Amino acid sequence: KEVETQQKLANVVVLATGGTIAGAGASSANSATYQAAKVGIEQLIAGIPELSHLANVRGEQVMQIASESITNENLLQLGRRVAELADSKDVDGIVITHGTDTLEETAYFLNLVEKTDKPIIVVGSMRPGTAMSADGMLNLYNAVAVASSKDARGKGVLVTMNDEIQSGRDVSKMINIKTEAFKSPWGPLGMIVEGKSYWFRLPAKRHTMDSEFDIKTIKSLPDVEIAYSYGNVDGTAYKALAQSGAKAIIHAGTGNGSVSSRVVPTLQALRKDGVQIIRSSHVNAGGFVLRNAEQPDDKYDWVVAHDLNPQKARILTMVALTKTSDSKELQRMFWEY
Numbered sequence: 001k002e003v004e005t006q007q008k009l010a011n012v013v014v015l016a017t018g019g020t021i022a023g024a025g026a027s028s029a030n031s032a033t034y035q036a037a038k039v040g041i042e043q044l045i046a047g048i049p050e051l052s053h054l055a056n057v058r059g060e061q062v063m064q065i066a067s068e069s070i071t072n073e074n075l076l077q078l079g080r081r082v083a084e085l086a087d088s089k090d091v092d093g094i095v096i097t098h099g100t101d102t103l104e105e106t107a108y109f110l111n112l113v114e115k116t117d118k119p120i121i122v123v124g125s126m127r128p129g130t131a132m133s134a135d136g137m138l139n140l141y142n143a144v145a146v147a148s149s150k151d152a153r154g155k156g157v158l159v160t161m162n163d164e165i166q167s168g169r170d171v172s173k174m175i176n177i178k179t180e181a182f183k184s185p186w187g188p189l190g191m192i193v194e195g196k197s198y199w200f201r202l203p204a205k206r207h208t209m210d211s212e213f214d215i216k217t218i219k220s221l222p223d224v225e226i227a228y229s230y231g232n233v234d235g236t237a238y239k240a241l242a243q244s245g246a247k248a249i250i251h252a253g254t255g256n257g258s259v260s261s262r263v264v265p266t267l268q269a270l271r272k273d274g275v276q277i278i279r280s281s282h283v284n285a286g287g288f289v290l291r292n293a294e295q296p297d298d299k300y301d302w303v304v305a306h307d308l309n310p311q312k313a314r315i316l317t318m319v320a321l322t323k324t325s326d327s328k329e330l331q332r333m334f335w336e337y
């Protein structure tokens with residue numbers, strides 16, 4: 001009988017990359033002061049015996065780092081491993097444990113480049129496992145629950161934090177000192193209660209199976225950088241980034257991706273030199289940049305990032321530039337993904 005149930009359970013692989021979900025502090029009162037990326041994946045899985053009721057779970061330590069240190073090479077390495085596992089008949093779902101600082105970037109990257117309808121869930125925690133009311137255990141339990149459910153197929157890369165199922169495209173870390181840290185301006189897709197998923201909406205943008213990008217054909221990612229805007233800003237950072245080889249610069253703009261009159265001539269000149277200019281917004285709860293509002297994008301041949309925040313705009317631009325250097329194509333991709 002036990003063998004029978006074993007066979008009926010989905011096979012889920014947990015790829016561990018580090019972060020607070022693998023963190024450890026000196027005392028249980030340390031919810032914010034601790035070291036990330038300390039605990040191995042075997043120990044994390046062993047700490048949640050209830051996982052074995054959800055799925056046949058095995059772990060792989062892909063890296064052990066804090067996510068602010070993730071490089072493009074790390075992204076490609078992780079993406080390639082996810083693709084290999086997704087191709088395997090023995091794998092039904094994939095979970096990635098990740099630091100929360102750049103979790104939204106990795107989730108969006110995988111959402112663009114993984115050609116599979118198998119569930120891919122990226123998960124982290126806001127408190128280390130050693131802290132009182134640590135959130136990692138339930139977040140990981142929920143991630144495995146979603147990864148092993150048939151309902152989660154074809155919905156793109158998902159993020160399970162704070163009982164919610166979020167779209168990896170939309171979600172962003174909005175606050176760094178609460179367990180209710182991850183939000184999307186457009187709301188969660190669903191909820192998980194006691195290991196069961198309840199769905200309310202679906203992602204509308206192209207992803208995974210429906211994406212024109214494929215990790216298997218991406219050899220490297222181009223240099224795309226971000227420059228932050230504010231009152232009294234000038235063109236120094238933009239020029240320096242271009243000089244150091246940036247193929248595109250994400251303008252992390254104010255409001256509707258607005259550009260200071262002191263910076264406009266710099267961006268016009270950089271575009272003439274071949275650097276792509278992407279106007280995004282660093283507005284806190286979710287920017288939304290409209291084409292030819294605030295700036296004449298058609299005239300300057302600039303691209304707008306739609307609702308993608310600067311760090312997500314950087315991910316799409318890198319992936320897009322592996323296919324095209326045409327600004328019209330770039331703009332199409334920003335509307336579609």
Ligand SMILES: NC(=O)CC[C@H](N)C(=O)O
Nearest residue numbers: 019020066067099100101
């Ligand atoms: N809550 C976290 O995971 C943050 C820890 C660390 N800065 C990281 O992103 O990996």
